[in-house]
Amino acid sequence: MAASVAFDQVEVGTEIPSERYPVQRLTLVRYCGASGDFNTIHWNERIAKSAGLPDVIAHGMLTMAEAARLVTDWVGDPGAVEEYGVRFAKPVVVPDDDTGVEVEVAGRVTEKLDDNRAVVELSATSGGVEVLAKARAVVRLA
Template sequence: MAATIRYTDVEVGTELPEQVYPVRRLDLVRYAGASGDFNPIHWNERVAKSVGLPNVIAHGMFTMAEAGRLVTDWVGDPGALVEYGVKFSAPVVVPDDDEGAEISVSGVVKEKRDDNQVVVALTARSGGAKVLVRANAVVRLA
């Protein structure tokens, strides 16, 4: 568990250390089971390509969750997340091999608000593409 991040110790411009999250086909199958989203574009290459995708893609909400994980790990308390929103800009393509894909996520505090809240702007990339834009999380710090 992360050390407690205190509001008084954070300034606008504080960077959250980049994290890289691996994504394998097995992760997508597990996520499908947990979420109930069994759309075949998330596990069947033939179907994904038949609808114009380059390969199987990760669920958008899976991608969003991995980016949010950076913030909740940083603050050390998932309950501190007050608000979170993103816009999806590109899919995370997950090949069927031993490597899979990676989602790299970084963040920076872009605003300090009253009530010990900060706004964190997130950047998420995979395969050289920005996969989320306007990704912002509001967290309440100690």
């Protein structure tokens, strides 16, 4: 699948509409199985609190993946992402209820590069708190 966003139709400042991704305790259990990361802070409240956390927290890589999902959905091709990196700012705390939390991700094109590439800077928050910092992707556009 090729990127569906045309380079000549994207300008610096182009906004990628924000998306909200729900995260519940069940999401974390599924991610444990998919990733093989069964660290107890991601599913056991007692252990998470004994480690100094406010509650069970989402895997950092899960949060990072949700931010990347915004970009891959926008560009239309996961293979169009050539570079991607983030810094983890705060954990995503996931309560033990039927609602969980949401990670809200938004993006903006901050630079156009050669070879039909663009830099996208991302913001990711949960409960109004920035959970990722310096989140940046370089994508190849059509």
